[in-house]
Amino acid sequence: MPGNLHSLVRGELAGHLAELGEPAYRTGQVLDWLWNKRVGSIDAMTNLPAALRGKLAAAFHLGGLAHTRTQGADDSTRKYLFQLRDGRYVECVLIPASPALYGERADRRTLCVSSQVGCAYGCKFCASGLDGFTRNLDPGEIAGQVLLAEQLSGDKVNNLVFMGMGEPLANLPNLLTAVEIITAPWGLHIGARHLTVSTSGLVPQIRILAEHPQQIRLAISLHGATDEVRDRIMPVNRKWPVDELFDALRFWNSRKKQKLTLEYILIEGVNDELEQARLLAQRAASVHAKVNLIPYNTVEGLTWSRPGEDHCRAFHGILKNAGIPSTLRLEKGHDIDAACGQLRLKQEQADAE
Ligand code: SAH
Numbered sequence: 391m392p393g394n395l396h397s398l399v400r401g402e403l404a405g406h407l408a409e410l411g412e413p414a415y416r417t418g419q420v421l422d423w424l425w426n427k428r429v430g431s432i433d434a435m436t437n438l439p440a441a442l443r444g445k446l447a448a449a450f451h452l453g454g455l456a457h458t459r460t461q462g463a464d465d466s467t468r469k470y471l472f473q474l475r476d477g478r479y480v481e482c483v484l485i486p487a488s489p490a491l492y493g494e495r496a497d498r499r500t501l502c503v504s505s506q507v508g509c510a511y512g513c514k515f516c517a518s519g520l521d522g523f524t525r526n527l528d529p530g531e532i533a534g535q536v537l538l539a540e541q542l543s544g545d546k547v548n549n550l551v552f553m554g555m556g557e558p559l560a561n562l563p564n565l566l567t568a569v570e571i572i573t574a575p576w577g578l579h580i581g582a583r584h585l586t587v588s589t590s591g592l593v594p595q596i597r598i599l600a601e602h603p604q605q606i607r608l609a610i611s612l613h614g615a616t617d618e619v620r621d622r623i624m625p626v627n628r629k630w631p632v633d634e635l636f637d638a639l640r641f642w643n644s645r646k647k648q649k650l651t652l653e654y655i656l657i658e659g660v661n662d663e664l665e666q667a668r669l670l671a672q673r674a675a676s677v678h679a680k681v682n683l684i685p686y687n688t689v690e691g692l693t694w695s696r697p698g699e700d701h702c703r704a705f706h707g708i709l710k711n712a713g714i715p716s717t718l719r720l721e722k723g724h725d726i727d728a729a730c731g732q733l734r735l736k737q738e739q740a741d742a743e
């Protein structure tokens with residue numbers, strides 16, 4: 391299969407063009423077509439010689455994502471389903487003018503992107519893990535979600551969270567290339583401070599990312615303040631238990647200026663005991679993190695449910711009383727299967743029927 395032209399960073403593209411005997415200025419021309427003019431085909435790059443367009447088209451395709459479906463309204467959360475070249479699906483969610491959940495300014499359009507097809511980590515509450523792992527997205531498929539979402543919505547994305555399908559830190563090389571493309575002035579030119587990577591807690595990769603020179607943000611899917619609770623719902627915790635995870639977070643803090651975020655889904659009778667809130671407050675304080683509480687989004691085929699609103703507020707109250715910056719996200723998008731992996735799962739089930 392030919393490569394994805396949208397996956398190349400500037401230096402790689404320059405290398406390919408030099409091998410083809412092209413002058414150096416061609417690199418800027420091609421990047422301009424890809425990320426600024428945003429053409430739909432190599433043939434539309436009309437200031438390139440026809441012979442070069444032919445050679446590029448023989449070796450590369452563009453983007454690798456085809457829009458299949460949109461759910462949601464123009465003025466609220468929209469969810470896009472994209473089909474990949476191998477027939478698989480990924481999804482991303484555009485959240486307009488969301489409140490400041492990850493430390494960004496309030497009036498921003500946030501896009502939630504996928505990093506893999508499926509997920510190998512098998513958290514018990516999550517639709518993305520239900521069918522296991524299929525494959526990594528390439529850098530162009532990751533960055534391409536931003537291009538397409540901007541095209542479809544007519545809006546500029548100014549905030550990006552890697553909280554769609556997949557575990558971004560299990561696809562670290564492609565994630566880092568995508569981050570380079572997304573932040574580069576020749577690429578999508580979104581500031582690194584407006585990017586948040588979310589992980590279920592891959593300790594070695596957190597340490598590698600901590601050393602990355604760009605000031606990207608990190609969110610941890612914690613969902614349990616003790617090994618006892620976390621072991622039950624997140625298999626990854628058996629490999630990297632809570633204490634090891636928090637050692638890595640202290641290391642992160644020694645390298646990065648941005649505040650960490652701890653994500654905590656509230657699942658009735660599973661992780662919502664008020665004692666967990668007290669321990670969560672201690673954990674958050676120990677790494678100066680803020681906490682986002684998210685009432686569980688029902689997933690078809692899973693039996694979990696969210697606690698009552700009063701209980702969610704009581705849980706939140708304990709964090710607030712402990713002085714932990716925290717939000718209780720009575721989230722947008724509950725009605726359109728906005729939790730990761732849900733739309734794709736429905737489409738694959740429909741295709742199979
Ligand atoms: N794999 C990464 C990023 C993708 S998951 C991670 O786990 O962090 C993005 C977020 O969606 C995670 O915090 C995850 O726990 C949450 N999530 C998954 N299923 C959910 C559900 N049914 N309701 C609410 N949030 C959910």
Ligand code: SF4
Nearest residue numbers: 509511513516519590
């Ligand atoms: Fe994978 Fe994240 Fe879902 Fe866990 S929560 S199964 S790591 S996508």
